[in-house]
Amino acid sequence: MGERNKKILLEQLQIGKNKYCADCNAADPEWASSNVGVFVCVNCSGIHRMLGTHISRVKSCKLDQWDDDSVAFMCERGNEVVNDELEKYLPVYYHKPVSSDPQVYKEQFIQSKYNRKEFKQPGGPAHYEKGRLVGNLHKRGKEDKQYRVRKFVLDANEGTLKYYIKQEAKEPKQSIPLTTLHATLSPEIIDHPNGLQLSFLVNGVTRHIYLYADNGKEAVDWYITIRATVYSNLKEQYSELSNDEIIKRMARNQQKQGWMSKTGPKKTEPYRKRWFVLDDRRLLYFTQPLEAYPKGAIYLGNRQDGYIVRDGLPAGQQESGYGITVTTPERDFLLLCEDQEEQRSWIAEIKNVLTRPLSEQDNKDLINHKQTYEKRRKSVARLASTSLSAVVPTSPKQKQHF
Numbered sequence: 001m002g003e004r005n006k007k008i009l010l011e012q013l014q015i016g017k018n019k020y021c022a023d024c025n026a027a028d029p030e031w032a033s034s035n036v037g038v039f040v041c042v043n044c045s046g047i048h049r050m051l052g053t054h055i056s057r058v059k060s061c062k063l064d065q066w067d068d069d070s071v072a073f074m075c076e077r078g079n080e081v082v083n084d085e086l087e088k089y090l091p092v093y094y095h096k097p098v099s100s101d102p103q104v105y106k107e108q109f110i111q112s113k114y115n116r117k118e119f120k121q122p123g124g125p126a127h128y129e130k131g132r133l134v135g136n137l138h139k140r141g142k143e144d145k146q147y148r149v150r151k152f153v154l155d156a157n158e159g160t161l162k163y164y165i166k167q168e169a170k171e172p173k174q175s176i177p178l179t180t181l182h183a184t185l186s187p188e189i190i191d192h193p194n195g196l197q198l199s200f201l202v203n204g205v206t207r208h209i210y211l212y213a214d215n216g217k218e219a220v221d222w223y224i225t226i227r228a229t230v231y232s233n234l235k236e237q238y239s240e241l242s243n244d245e246i247i248k249r250m251a252r253n254q255q256k257q258g259w260m261s262k263t264g265p266k267k268t269e270p271y272r273k274r275w276f277v278l279d280d281r282r283l284l285y286f287t288q289p290l291e292a293y294p295k296g297a298i299y300l301g302n303r304q305d306g307y308i309v310r311d312g313l314p315a316g317q318q319e320s321g322y323g324i325t326v327t328t329p330e331r332d333f334l335l336l337c338e339d340q341e342e343q344r345s346w347i348a349e350i351k352n353v354l355t356r357p358l359s360e361q362d363n364k365d366l367i368n369h370k371q372t373y374e375k376r377r378k379s380v381a382r383l384a385s386t387s388l389s390a391v392v393p394t395s396p397k398q399k400q401h402f
Ligand SMILES: [Zn+2]
Pocket: 021, 022, 023, 024, 025, 026, 040, 041, 042, 043, 044, 045, 099
């Protein structure tokens, strides 16, 4: 009897959407929630266990004993039927987790889906769409790198995210326009499970803020509420764009980051290790991760305008690593990766950007970028007295790296 049931279950795992985890799409799940009727991967099965057995009873398809009724229930339900019900009202701005997403995101998605059943009823996700959120987050200081509690206020009507040093303060320390704001859950970079990274543009220069929340729900609530608000703003602003195109514009949570080395414009300078962040059409580089301002940026235009990426370095360059050459109309940028996998992945990501046509906004950004960096090259002294002072190189040697 037991063997026959196991065989039926294993057959179920080969059918349609049961081949992938119901919650994170990982291939070949071997676990199940026997009272909900979904098949999940080992990682998500651990999260289901945290929900409690009154919400989800986790069993292994291979190792546990299954009775006839439970097996019949699994055959009747399965991932497609259950997800059609429990994810029916999953909003477009709430992207469903994939297995590589941070654990906190998968945990909160599973809580929202099975415990709070937010996506089952119309209006279930409405609390993300209020356009207003107030709360405390720990913010990393730009200078001393210490995390301190700051009050954050998101306000869709004003189109801003502001933060305040003191709870009762009237004037915000900073007011960030939502037009260029992107939030990313970044536990690894921030080294905190509830880490959150904000990026936005100040006078054409990307600025980062690093935060963490006291608990996972708060972190994901901020992340999703910011996404929902930015989404609705973009939708208003670009009424001609489809939902997909708007989501693509927001797809910065896919941004690639990592170490590469680069040389300067003369190509005789020593290769220096830099932390690179692909932020939409900008390839930013920092001396260290977690810095507020990049040291420089490579704007990635369209390949029809002479922007090219290829593997390897020009002849005469010593390759002590895996080289990448990024050609722009202004100059070649020579980069070195530590291994071939990184080299391939960076080239694929950059190629992706170069083949994408420039939108009207991209064209404006490109002009802005050129002006900003041209200005910076020409007039270090003048810029030093403005709010951009932190991005201005302080020594002639550093200056070459723009
Ligand atoms: Zn999973």
